[in-house]
Amino acid sequence: MITVKAPGKLYIAGEYAVVESGYPAIIVALNQFVTATISPSETIGSIVSEQYQENSIVWRRQGDAMVFDNRDNPFHYILAAINLTESYAHELGRELGVYHLGINSELDSADGKKYGLGSSAAVTVATVKALCQFYHLPMDKNKLFKLAAIAHLSVQGNGSLGDIAASVYGGWIAYHSFDRQWLHLQQAQSSLSDLLTMPWPDLKIELLTPPAALRLMIGWTGSPASTSHLVDKVALVKAKQRSEYQTFLKASKACLKRMITGFHHSDLHVIQTELRTNRQLLQKLGGFSHVTIETPLLQRMIQLAESAGAAAKTSGAGGGDCGIVLIDQTIDPRPLLTAWAHDGIEQLNLNVHTVQDTVLPNS
Template identity: 50%
Template sequence: ELNKELVFFHLSVESELDNAKGKKYGLGSSGAVTVATIKALLKFYKVAYTPELVYKLASLAHLSVKSNGSFGDIAASCFTGWIAYSCFDREWVKKKQTEMTITELITMPWPDLMIRQLRVPDNLQLLIGWTASPASTTHLVDKVNDKRQDMADFFPNFLAKSKTIVNDLIIAFDQNKTQAIKDGIRKNRALLLKLAKHTGISIETPLLEKLVEAAETFGGAAKSSGAGGGDCGIALVDNADTILPLFKQWEADGVVPLPLEVYQEDEGAGVL
C-alpha cells in the first residue's frame, strides 16, 4: 500500500520472558514480540510511526489469528509506562477491514479505544510474583464466554461495576491518591472472585490467593494479573521497607518474586 519494494531480511528474536527451564512468565510475550517485530519492520522500511500506529497494526495482526484477549499487553508494549486502557470495538474494526485499506483504517479513530498515560504517585511501586503455573488467556476467556448465556443477569452488572472501578482508579491516579488506588485494586479483585464463583472457573488459584494475602499482610493491595488462572499476580505497595519481607513471604509460600520494573520509553524514542 505504501509502494515500497519488498526486500529480503533476516529477523531474530531474543527473549528473557521465560525462566532457565523454558517456562514462560506470563508477561504478555506474544504481544511484546508482535510489537517488536512491527517496530523492526517499520524501521527497516523507513516508515515513520507513533505508538498508536504500532498498536493498531499489532492489533490487526492479532485479530487475524482470532486472538480473543484484551490487547492490553499490546498497548502496554507500545505506549510503555503506566497506562489506562480500554479495547476498541472489534466488530467495527472487522467490518471496516472489508471496506477499506489498512492505510485508511489505521488513520481513523477506532470506537471505544482509549489509551492514556497515568501519573503515578512517587511512593507507589508495582511488584510482580510468579506462580510458575502457566495459564492460557485464550482458553480462560473462551470458558467465560461459553457461560455468558447462563449469566444474563450477572454479566451486564459485572461489566458495569468493572467499568466504574476502573474509572475510579483512573481518577485516583490523576489525583495522586495512593490509598484510593490500592482500594481500587482490592475492589477489582473482589469483583473477579464473584465472576469466578458464578462461572465455576478458577481465576485466583490457591497460590495467587497466597500472593494476595501476603501483600495485604504487609500493607499492599494485590490481585491476579491478566486473565488469571495462574502465571503472575501483581501487588501495589507504598512503603519500600515492606518489599523485602513481602518477597520473603512470597518465597516461603512458593511464589517467585520477579525483579522487574515498569519501563517508560523516552518521548519520541524510535520514531523516525
C-alpha cells in the same frame, strides 16, 4: 542491521471486562523486552528465535509471497506481523525484500517457563516495528498500535489488545478497548493505510503517572496459564449468565474509573482500595463462570501481601502466572518476600519501563 525492542506488560486491574468494547483496564509495561533484529539478504531469508532455535524458519520470496520450507512452526504472531506490515508496505509502493529476522525474548525464564508478561504481544510489536524501519514506512505510536493489534487479533481471535498498547506506549496506561466488530467490518472494505489513520470507536489510551509512594511488586506462582482459553471460557457463559455478567461489567467500569481518578490525584489509598474491589469483582466472575481465576497459590500470595499492609490481586486472566502487589514505599518488603519464598512464590524483580526510549522513527 536494524534493532528494536518492545517491552512486556502486566495487567493491574480491569481484566475480563476490558475485552468488551469501551471498557477500561490499567496496564503497566515492564523493563523486560523482546528484541527484533533485521538485516537484508540477497536470496534466502530466515526467522530465528534464540528461544526456539530448533524451529527456525528458512524462506524465500516468490513474487510478493513468502514461501516457507518449514511445515510446522511456533511463530504464528511473528508471521502475522510480517504479513500485515508487508501488506502495508505494498500499499505504499515499497518493493518487498528478503531479510534475516532475529527474535530474542527476555519475557520467559531461562528454562522456557512462561511468566505471563505478554510475550506474544511484545513479539508482534517488535516485528512490526523492525519491518517499518526496514521498509521506511511512516509510523507513529498510534499506527504501530493499530497495525500490531490487527496482526495479533488475526492469530488470537479474542482479547482486548491492551497488552499491545502497553508494549507500544510503555509506562502505566489506562486502556479502553476498541470495537472489534467494527474493525472486522472495516477490514473488508478499507485499505490498511486508511484503517491506520481513521479513529477506532471506543479506543482510548491514556498515560498515567503513579503516586511517588507506590511500589509495584510481582509474585510468580510457577504455573503458566493460557489467557485466550480462560477468556474463551468466560465468553461461553456470558450469554447464559447475562444479568450477572452485565452487573460485573458495570461494576468493573465504575471501579476502574475511580482507580484512574486515584492516579490523577496521586492517591495511593484510593488506588489500593479499588484494586481490592476489582479483586472481589473477579472472584464473583470466577464463581458464576466456573473459571479458576485465583489458584490456591495465588490466593496465598495475595493473603500474605494483604497481611503485610499491601493491596494485591491476580494479574491478567489469572489461573496461574503472576499476582501483583501495590505497597507503600515506606513499608519494608523483606518480610513479605521471605514469606513468599517459604511458600514457593518467586518475586520477579522487574521495574516499570518508562516511555523515554519508545520514540519511533518517522513519527
